[in-house]
Amino acid sequence: MPIRVAVLVSGTGSLLQALLDAHGDGRLEAEVVVVGADNPSAQGLERAAAAGVPTFVHPFSKGGDRAAWDAELTRLVAEHDVELVVLAGFMKLVGPVFLARFGGRTINTHPALLPSFPGMHGPRDALEHGVKITGTTVFEVDAGVDTGRILAQEAVRVLPDDTVDSLHERIKVAERALLVHTVNELARQGDS
Template structure:
């Protein structure tokens, strides 16, 4: 039985649905779910000939184009992963249709119903556990994540940001970079933590802002890079190559 299954059984037996309280009762189980421990386990499994796909839970709020990029790479056999659950904060999100078309189970937690983000994160964490998810992928998710998710999936919640962090943090990274007049911006994939847009950086890719380029053209170029970079990071995770050191810096291990 996996660590996720053990914790899930523990939650069921105790009748607990508040994930942060449940995790507090089992510090050893929480530690077993840290990114580095999971990445080590993946490397050991691969060395033994077990190439089980990486199980993902994807959080969305809108069109789901990054979700689609991951789905497409999985479908064409170039990404060793599976999307087990897609969670949306908006019932109208087009990404839900993308998930359903791919046969992926979906869950919607509307802000109107789950106004308290902690309550929403508790439900999300519980559902992700039930689906035995390895990593949580934020793909245009327009809510911050909090302790119920971050504690249980320590350095296993991944986010993508349309700028080169630490520059141009926040919800308007593309517009802010354009307005500032920088010549180079880009895309960052990082682990999410308690501080918005400041988790350990996994990968970055640059995008040049050419003379005369409109902000819409820049946005299109940014998204094109996102659709390549995000699946690449998932591929690194599926190979067990992502290690977070003591200084919270990410090292990409050799193959």
């Protein structure tokens, strides 16, 4: 039996699509059983619907009760009896209730080789620092920002004429493949 995965998105859902495509052609040893979004207009919701995957929307209102939001997010994900949660471009931090339930089973991607360049602007920061190699990281989510245990990394060379956008696009290609690979590795560990 493939492991059951929840994917949380905020935007286009290209990482989600990589998982759905890999499942569709037999390369993924997991099944996406629910997709949640904090943004009701996230394109990832459309991708999930097109694949027949159930969805939910759980926005956070500015000035809202973060603890209540976190508890409800936990409940919405837990309803689907998942073994792994993938934050795929999910632009909200999960809180202590979520981590108490899904800690050690929640992963995220980052467009840099952590611990270098954490935060929202990994490709920009890499260019500004003049590094010649950057990349992508898949890591276990903890209570910090991009501070969890590193599970996998893939290097991406910085080209002399790179812009933030051109570098980020190449990182995204590596990121999608690395996410599929890492989910498969975690699925195999769960079988042993």
